[in-house]
Amino acid sequence: MPEPTQLLKSDRLNEFSTLELAQALMERLAISSNDWHRLKSNRKARASEQVAAALVLLLKDNPEEALLRLNQASGWLDRSISAPPCPTHGHNGDRQ
Template sequence: MSKSSQLPQANQLSQFSSLELAQALMEKLSISPNDWHRLKSNRNVRASEQVAAALVFLLKDEPQEALLRLQQAALWLDRSISAPPCPTHGEQKR
């Protein structure tokens, strides 16, 4: 793809603030309820969610919240944490 064919996209994106773009990315990378069971243990997906959230907090001038999300992403990537079991599993239906 040539650089000139990418210009309209870049021009379209320039109408949005960095925060708006980060929020859109966070929304795009968030696991939807329909995909939760399939993706809840996918370390790259979970880390991506956390990094996008960190970017939003950083752009909102909330560095402590951003740092927490970045640390959470690192824990996913280094396999220090895993997804908790679904709270509805194991419950007996009456």
């Protein structure tokens, strides 16, 4: 039998729609600008971010965009994509 605290958590989760829960997960997994340099090449973090976004898009009835995000997540996991250089450290048009 579930613990009383587990029942309370479950009851609280039922207050939210599936879309609201997915959006909360997406917000939790999104890489903030403060963490960008630290996590830009973290494959698990990048894939998690993309999968959560795909779930939200799917729940919003946008399967094409969801599939693009899932493909991005797959690319992070299978190492077929990597992080682009940071735009603030990239090449300046004035320098050669």
